[in-house]
Amino acid sequence: MDSSSSxxxxxxxxxxxxxxxxxxRWSILRRALLARSSSRVPExxxxxxxxxxxxxxxxxxxxxxxNLIECHSLPISELTKSLENSSNxxxxxxxxxxDVCVNYKLPCGGSSLNLVYRREDSLELNDxxxxxxxNIDTTGxxxxxxxxxxxxxxCINHSDMFRAKKVLELGSGYGLxxxxxxxxxxxxxxxxxxGNPQVVGYIQKNISINAETFGETKVKSMILHWDKEHAxxxxxxxxxxxxxxxxxxxxxxxxxxxxxxxLLKHSATSHAIFLSPKRGDSLDKFLETIKENGLNFESxxxxxxxxxxxxxxxxxxxxxxxxxxxxxxxxxxLVRISSFC
Ligand SMILES: C[S@@+](CC[C@H](N)C(=O)[O-])C[C@H]1O[C@@H](n2cnc3c(N)ncnc32)[C@H](O)[C@@H]1O
Numbered sequence: 001m002d003s004s005s006s007x008x009x010x011x012x013x014x015x016x017x018x019x020x021x022x023x024x025r026w027s028i029l030r031r032a033l034l035a036r037s038s039s040r041v042p043e044x045x046x047x048x049x050x051x052x053x054x055x056x057x058x059x060x061x062x063x064x065x066x067n068l069i070e071c072h073s074l075p076i077s078e079l080t081k082s083l084e085n086s087s088n089x090x091x092x093x094x095x096x097x098x099d100v101c102v103n104y105k106l107p108c109g110g111s112s113l114n115l116v117y118r119r120e121d122s123l124e125l126n127d128x129x130x131x132x133x134x135n136i137d138t139t140g141x142x143x144x145x146x147x148x149x150x151x152x153x154x155c156i157n158h159s160d161m162f163r164a165k166k167v168l169e170l171g172s173g174y175g176l177x178x179x180x181x182x183x184x185x186x187x188x189x190x191x192x193x194x195g196n197p198q199v200v201g202y203i204q205k206n207i208s209i210n211a212e213t214f215g216e217t218k219v220k221s222m223i224l225h226w227d228k229e230h231a232x233x234x235x236x237x238x239x240x241x242x243x244x245x246x247x248x249x250x251x252x253x254x255x256x257x258x259x260x261x262x263l264l265k266h267s268a269t270s271h272a273i274f275l276s277p278k279r280g281d282s283l284d285k286f287l288e289t290i291k292e293n294g295l296n297f298e299s300x301x302x303x304x305x306x307x308x309x310x311x312x313x314x315x316x317x318x319x320x321x322x323x324x325x326x327x328x329x330x331x332x333x334l335v336r337i338s339s340f341c
Contacts, residue, residue, distance in 0.1 A: 064146075069149060072102070072103055073100055074101040074102065076096075076101050079101045097119075098119050099117065101117070102115050102117060104176070104180075108156060111183050111213050113176075113183055113210050130197065130198050136195045137249065148244040150244070151243075154334070155185065157304065159184055159186075165188060165240050166187075167187050167242065169241075170224065170256070171244075172193060175207075178190050179210060182219045185217075186215075188218070190220075192220070192221050193223070203221040226252050226256045230263060238265055239269070240271065241260055244332065253286045254293075257293040260272050261295055271336055275333070278333065280328070283333065290337055294339075297337045299334070299336075311331050
């Protein structure tokens with residue numbers, strides 16, 4: 001899934017689709033195993049080529065983002081050093097060779113966040129195995145996608161909305177938006193979730209290393225797969241749900257819509273904010289599913305003048321710093337979902 005890739009594969013009926021997703025993941029794994037156990041590159045069949053194309057569609061990194069929040073990379077060793085005297089400074093928990101750290105300077109109260117990410121192109125066999133075991137893709141490990149930064153920026157600029165609220169981020173990947181909400185707003189509680197347990201390992205790491213930034217806000221990570229039944233204490237409990245770039249997966253549209261419906265507090269002020277590029281017809285299809293589930297939505301193209309002006313410059317070619325910028329895959333629309341009209 002990248003800025004130049006085509007959207008999700010055509011839909012098959014739910015059962016065979018589950019089987020075909022699994023068999024694709026295993027085939028990718030098989031190729032990786034063969035490549036590892038032999039210096040000879042395994043012979044490639046046309047089926048393998050289809051699978052490779054598919055894998056490229058779902059797992060390639062976006063080349064860059066909107067650069068809305070000032071950030072720079074930090075060697076993991078620096079992070080370890082700066083946390084040496086802190087109670088959270090358990091070195092072994094911080095990160096390893098395959099990780100990098102990015103420091104974000106937040107435009108709120110001079111605070112900053114350190115996020116540990118997987119190094120680019122370091123997807124491993126156990127990632128594929130976990131992906132298969134938990135029926136989940138690996139896009140959360142690939143990078144922080146451009147929409148996530150836009151979501152974080154939007155939340156900073158609308159911080160009042162979160163005051164004293166219970167907030168949930170779905171499919172959060174590394175959790176930038178959830179962490180920003182925890183650091184820059186007076187939310188009561190922020191739950192940062194993803195369905196991929198390995199991704200949630202990173203979310204927890206990122207919560208731990210930034211714990212001192214959250215003030216009174218309670219912050220926790222959670223494995224939350226949209227397809228699974230949700231714990232009864234979660235139902236009807238969140239004032240605000242946020243998500244970025246989660247509508248690409250058509251096989252999960254129904255369960256994602258049901259998750260929003262069942263976890264959102266049933267009140268006139270509760271709502272979900274999704275930032276999602278159109279990615280073919282995937283966003284439109286998701287919005288149809290939202291309606292079918294009895295929820296309402298409004299979708300906005302121009303919701304922030306800074307983001308909109310950057311977008312217009314990339315499209316017009318006036319700013320060439322994002323050369324493969326493609327509106328369909330890079331520009332997130334803002335969708336506001338609620339149970340009430
Ligand atoms: C494209 S990534 C976006 C990650 C992050 N929000 C961002 O924009 O950087 C999609 C995320 O959704 C998660 N995801 C996909 N299917 C899911 C499901 N059925 N249940 C829960 N999470 C899911 C993936 O693990 C991944 O982290």
